[in-house]
Structure formats: C-alpha cells, structure tokens
Amino acid sequence: MSTTPRERARAQTLLDITRIGREHLAADGAAALSLRAVARDLGVVSSAVYRYVKSRDELLTLLVVDAYTQLGDEVDAAVDAADGPVEKFLTLGRTVRSWGLREPAGYALLFGSPVPGYHAPAEQTTGPGTRVIVKLVQIFDEAWREDRLVARTTPASLSGLHGDFSDIRNEMGTDMSDDALARGVTVWASLFGAVSFDVFDQYGSDTFGARDQIFEYQLALFVELAGLT
Known part of the structure; x- marks a missing residue:
C-alpha cells in the first residue's frame, strides 16, 4: 500500500x-x-x-523497541543460516554476545539496571522483546522433535511448576517435557548472565586475556545442560 x-x-x-x-x-x-x-x-x-x-518515556520506548528489533533481526538472520539445533544454539549465543559488545548502550537499556521511573509498555515491547527467547525455544523444540534433546525424568522438585510449564507449552506450541523446559530456562538465564558479565566488564579488565575462549567454553557447557545432542 x-x-x-x-x-x-x-x-x-x-x-x-x-x-x-x-x-x-x-x-x-x-x-x-x-x-x-x-x-x-x-x-x-x-x-x-x-x-x-x-515524553522522555515515549523516547525510551522507541529506543527499547529499536534495540530489541536490532537484536532480533541479527539473531534471526544468523540462526536461520545455521544447520542443526546445536549449531543454531551456538550461533544464537555468539550473535547475542557480538551485538551486546558492539552495542553496549542498547544492551544495557534492555538487560541492565532499570531506568528510574520508566515502565516499558507491554503492548509495544513484549513482541520485540521476546523474539530471542522464542527463537531459543524453537531451537530446543526442533531438537526435541528430532530426538536430539535428551529426555530425562522430571524431578519431583519441579512438580509445583507443572502448571506454569503447561502455559508455556500452550503459548509456544511445543510438547517438550517439564524437565526440558526447565533446562531451557536455565540455559536462557545462564546465557544472558554470561553475556552481561562480558558486556558490563564484570570479570575485570585484566582478568582474562581471551574472553572469546571463556565464552565458547560456557556455550559448550550450556549445550550439555540443555541436553542437545
């Protein structure tokens, strides 16, 4: 039009x-x-x-949506060009880190300390803001459907979360088990924790001379934690 x-x-x-x-x-x-x-x-x-x-808050919302869109576009393009769940997951993690190191101010706006007095309007930010986690779920779901995600018995300690996991299954269109979803959530939190440590220089400027290697080691651990094969 x-x-x-x-x-x-x-x-x-x-x-x-x-x-x-x-x-x-x-x-x-x-x-x-x-x-x-x-x-x-x-x-x-x-x-x-x-x-x-x-208002300033509307400007912040514009910047939040813009940053989420930049990150989501880069992740989608990189992951869609990769083959297989393991390589797609590794690509997603590397792309998030690369974008965060290149755009530290945008990363901080999305994943750093909240801006005092600002509350992001869900109707404008939820869609752009969930693109990466939706992509991550799609990767795990692909592995699950192809029997490339290790199936484990759901521990009793997760029994109180079954309803929450059922909601996630319905929302995301997956039939992954509670245990697989719990491992996915843990990997999600761990991945962004690792990226945040790097972007915000939490290691200290002179602690590691080869941070790429630390991150690749962490990604390999996340693959094992997720149960990807």
Whole structure:
C-alpha cells in the first residue's frame, strides 16, 4: 500500500529521532535522555519534537523497541543460516554476545539496571522483546522433535511448576517435557548472565586475556545442560 508524502516525512522524522536518541543513549545513558537535547541535534524547537514523541518515556520506548528489533533481526538472520539445533544454539549465543559488545548502550537499556521511573509498555515491547527467547525455544523444540534433546525424568522438585510449564507449552506450541523446559530456562538465564558479565566488564579488565575462549567454553557447557545432542 502506498504512503503519502506526509506519512513518509513523519516516518523519516521518527527514524531521525530514534537515531539521535541512540547517540545520546550511548553518550549519556538512559537516565539522562532529554527530548530538548534531541530537538537541538535535530535542528528543531522542542515543541516540534513533541508532535512525534510526547515524553522522555515515549523516547525510551522507541529506543527499547529499536534495540530489541536490532537484536532480533541479527539473531534471526544468523540462526536461520545455521544447520542443526546445536549449531543454531551456538550461533544464537555468539550473535547475542557480538551485538551486546558492539552495542553496549542498547544492551544495557534492555538487560541492565532499570531506568528510574520508566515502565516499558507491554503492548509495544513484549513482541520485540521476546523474539530471542522464542527463537531459543524453537531451537530446543526442533531438537526435541528430532530426538536430539535428551529426555530425562522430571524431578519431583519441579512438580509445583507443572502448571506454569503447561502455559508455556500452550503459548509456544511445543510438547517438550517439564524437565526440558526447565533446562531451557536455565540455559536462557545462564546465557544472558554470561553475556552481561562480558558486556558490563564484570570479570575485570585484566582478568582474562581471551574472553572469546571463556565464552565458547560456557556455550559448550550450556549445550550439555540443555541436553542437545
């Protein structure tokens, strides 16, 4: 469907606001974002920007969606080009880490400390924000259907979570066991924990000289933990 010149102009202005917002996010951090500063760099008065973005929180939401979309697009493209569940999982992990190291401000906005006073609107951020975990579930589900995910007896310690896992199965369209889902959740949390340690320099700047090797070792452990074969 064709768009009008006004619609194209509005879309371009929103892209410019998002781009400048990313620059300010990288330079000053999320808590210091200012629509007035964005308007100044855009070359317009503040009131002009408010026609597109009504508040700092709306600007933050634009940046959150933008960052999730960047990450999701890169993960989808990389994983879809890989063969087999193990290689797809390794590719997903490497892509998340690569994006985080390249875009630390965006990664921090998504997975770092919450911005004081800001609450991301679920109706705008849930879809983009769950793309990576949906891809991860698809990888595990593919392995499960191909008998390449080790089937184990669900331990009694997970009995209280059966209802939650049933909801996940219904939402994600999978029939993985409670144990397989629990291992998947643990791998998910561990993967982003490992990436966060690296992106936020939690190891210390001079602790490891070859962080790529540490991460590859961690990925191999996550493969074993997930039960991928």
